[in-house]
Amino acid sequence: MKLALRYRLDRKIRATVMSLMGRLTRKSPEQAVDLKSETVKKILLVRGIFRLGDLILATPAILLLRDNFPDASIDFAGPAIAKALFQNLPIGRHYEACQRFPKVCWSYLAMFKQIRAVKYDLAVDVSGSSAALGSIIVGFSAARFRVGLKGKWDRWFNIRLCRPATINKYRNLPELVAAMGLATQPTYPTLVLSSREREQGRKRLQMLICPNEAPLVGVFVGGRKARGKRWARENFVRVATGLRTEGMRPILFVGPEERSLLTYYREALRHRVPVVLEPDARTFASLVANCDLFVACDSGPVHLACALRVRTIVIFLRDNFDRWGPPPVLARIVYDKEAVLPDAVLEACRQELTVTSPVEADIFAVDHGPHRERA
Numbered sequence: 001m002k003l004a005l006r007y008r009l010d011r012k013i014r015a016t017v018m019s020l021m022g023r024l025t026r027k028s029p030e031q032a033v034d035l036k037s038e039t040v041k042k043i044l045l046v047r048g049i050f051r052l053g054d055l056i057l058a059t060p061a062i063l064l065l066r067d068n069f070p071d072a073s074i075d076f077a078g079p080a081i082a083k084a085l086f087q088n089l090p091i092g093r094h095y096e097a098c099q100r101f102p103k104v105c106w107s108y109l110a111m112f113k114q115i116r117a118v119k120y121d122l123a124v125d126v127s128g129s130s131a132a133l134g135s136i137i138v139g140f141s142a143a144r145f146r147v148g149l150k151g152k153w154d155r156w157f158n159i160r161l162c163r164p165a166t167i168n169k170y171r172n173l174p175e176l177v178a179a180m181g182l183a184t185q186p187t188y189p190t191l192v193l194s195s196r197e198r199e200q201g202r203k204r205l206q207m208l209i210c211p212n213e214a215p216l217v218g219v220f221v222g223g224r225k226a227r228g229k230r231w232a233r234e235n236f237v238r239v240a241t242g243l244r245t246e247g248m249r250p251i252l253f254v255g256p257e258e259r260s261l262l263t264y265y266r267e268a269l270r271h272r273v274p275v276v277l278e279p280d281a282r283t284f285a286s287l288v289a290n291c292d293l294f295v296a297c298d299s300g301p302v303h304l305a306c307a308l309r310v311r312t313i314v315i316f317l318r319d320n321f322d323r324w325g326p327p328p329v330l331a332r333i334v335y336d337k338e339a340v341l342p343d344a345v346l347e348a349c350r351q352e353l354t355v356t357s358p359v360e361a362d363i364f365a366v367d368h369g370p371h372r373e374r375a
Helices: 002-024 052-056 059-068 081-085 104-118 132-140 172-179 195-208 233-245 256-269 281-288 300-307 342-352 358-363
Strands: 042-046 073-078 094-096 122-125 145-149 159-161 216-220 249-254 275-277 293-297 312-316 331-335
Touching: 042 059, 042 104, 042 132, 052 081, 052 300, 059 073, 059 172, 073 104, 081 094, 081 281, 094 104, 104 132, 122 132, 132 145, 195 281, 216 233, 216 300, 233 249, 233 256, 233 342, 249 256, 249 281, 256 275, 281 300, 293 300, 293 342, 300 312, 300 331, 312 342, 331 342
Parallel strands: 042 073, 042 122, 073 094, 122 145, 145 159, 216 249, 216 293, 249 275, 293 312, 312 331
Antiparallel strands: none
């Protein structure tokens, strides 16, 4: 209850501040420019959304802008967790966008001062202009070219783009880059772990679960309950026990938001299936990277697993998979308008754990695989 109250208070304060800033600033005049012919040496990307999955879905913009401007520095402004997630990606500085009161009251003034001192050539809101924060950071960056989508929060941009034709989150950033007049191609979210991180994850899993040749299946039990994305807890227990009965090696992951369910799962599974709570994002990623298959409801860890090129089963409890669903080359979606049953998820696991074709095996290679879709 306290967390929910604090979240609502934080959100209300941010909304009030953003609204006030909108009233006190004038709309920027629009510019017509060919970015390919401009000298762009300093780029700032902004993602003003604080969820894990939203940050991971921003990585195609990093990769595509690196391709277009190979000699430019690329910096990022967004939640603190981005610094950990984007290790080994071509990102230089990270500016932390604060979320909580009271720090939110003064932290942005200091951040704006730091950003403006760099004198960026290009600043891009890669949060889809769905929240005021990303638009304001781009606007107050004082970059020569400030890019974002047309809409409610576009007053601070001087390059306003039409919204992409697609609503799918895996496709709209490549389309945004194309709308900027830059070279683009289908590009998937990507996280890069070092060989040491992967090895540490492998060793930890060996301590938790019997090492043998059976497929190792990670099952994440979380999902935003307020958005109707969390499957019933007994369903996850049935999936885990079903996988174990069929000779696979399941392991349950509990997220920080589901910490209160930790005891339930450990008692329900009675040590037959390991139950792990790992709050550190990169350590969690190192565990997921060593799974042969990952199962979860529509949530941030789904996008994390896809970004690691771990084959994924995504359980959708609502019919919004056109917007949030990964492409078939990365994941299999399980949805039923009546109700998704554990047997349907178990069947999807069986199908995914059959021998893949040579092309699929190459795409999902452990060494991260190519991050771009094959022609």
